[in-house]
Amino acid sequence: MYDPTRLAALVAVAEAGSITRAADRLGYTPPALSQQLAKLEREAGTALLVRHHRGARLTEAGEVLVAHARRVLDELERARHELARLTGLSGGVLRLGTFPTAGVHLLPPALTAFRRAHPDVRLSVADYDPPAGVTAVAAGEVDLALTHTYRPAEPTPVPASVRLEPVLVEELVLVTAPGHALGSVSSRLPLAELAGQPLISMAPHHPARREIEALLTGAGATPALLVPTPGYAVVCALVSAGLGVAVVPEMVARTATTPVGMRPLEGGRLGRTISVAYRADETNPAADVFRALLRGAFGRAGRGTAG
Incomplete structure (x- = not known):
């Protein structure tokens, strides 16, 4: 099954005519977007793009996949709006914490997908050197925080009110x-x-x-x-x-x-394990949706592979 984030990346390159311009549009760095496209080509089992000095163009297989991808993404967009009405994500604020590496390479595509689905939710992002983001979640300063732990290392205590969900x-x-x-x-x-x-x-x-x-x-x-x-x-x-x-x-x-x-x-x-910290004793539909976006975008690809 094709990852919708990677399908959106291919559509963006088709529309922009360049990986660099598409990366700017989606909030990626060009290397991060190239990685997503390379994974999509491996899933498809064939080349989808031809790079040239002026940018990139679709192969015949790429044209076929883009046509289907646009229909899939349109359906997902409609589904997101219907779910937003059901979950009440028509306003409010989602406060996020991150550390530099995640803020540059992981957060932007997830934020782009969230903003596309829930444009009325206001977003804020604060920078925390791990494990300070976990403390900020426990204190109610942010709703979610991306943090990390290393292997080997002594385990860092986590407040009882906070849960860590690995995403990469x-x-x-x-x-x-x-x-x-x-x-x-x-x-x-x-x-x-x-x-x-x-x-x-x-x-x-x-x-x-x-x-x-x-x-x-x-x-x-x-x-x-x-x-x-x-x-x-x-x-x-x-x-x-x-x-x-x-x-x-x-x-x-x-x-x-x-x-x-x-x-x-x-x-x-x-x-290194990158996790999202959240308060386990609190219901927050916006935070739950954002955690799901992180899982979908990075969980499957990151486990067992490659501040």
């Missing part, structure tokens, strides 16, 4: 400068092969990263640069410049704004 599970991967020997093959890298490698250390005293950094240095990686706050864009830029290697979430590596090599690590010991 991804591995941590090695990023290197382009052409680096460790990034030139696709097989999984044993951690022992990091021995002697200059490591750009990510906030080794930050609770989310402490055990990961200890594991990397225990494998013999040599701390070369310290980034005291968890700023992945800076880390990837330093890696790209050849100042060392780093271990980051797969989504960060795939959407880095600077060119980096990427290689999966052996054993599946390092990972």
Whole structure:
């Protein structure tokens, strides 16, 4: 079954004539939209787009799928409006919390779908460094918050009134400068092969990263640069410049704004789970609908795969 979010992405490219212009329209980054289109092509089993220097055009298969996609999306739009009337989503406010990576790559497409279905609901977005978003949900500052936990790490206590629903599970991967020997093959890298490698250390005293950094240095990686706050864009830029290697979430590596090599690590010991926090003792139709959108857009694709 085709994912409606990916069908909407294909329709947007067909109308805009360019992945970049379609990404702007949908609230994606171009790399994130390209990932959605690549997944749709895998589902379809054939190429749907031909990229060229002026943008992108549909293949014959793409034309066929777009015609059907428009009808499907129109029906879903009508269904959303009917459900909105039933659930009373004709006004009010939905307050969301996020952290930087999710705010750039996960939140915009879900917000776009929500706004399209429920244009009368006012939206607000606040930035929280995990786990502060969970605290904000418990305090009633926001209705939902995207947050994350790392593996391995000591579990962080969650207030009794809050539930965490995983929406995306991804591995941590090695990023290197382009052409680096460790990034030139696709097989999984044993951690022992990091021995002697200059490591750009990510906030080794930050609770989310402490055990990961200890594991990397225990494998013999040599701390070369310290980034005291968890700023992945800076880390990837330093890696790209050849100042060392780093271990980051797969989504960060795939959407880095600077060119980096990427290689999966052996054993599946390092990972990150992105979850949505919500109050379990409260009925909030808008928050429930938004959680469902997050599940539909990212839950199936993210589990077991790739601030």
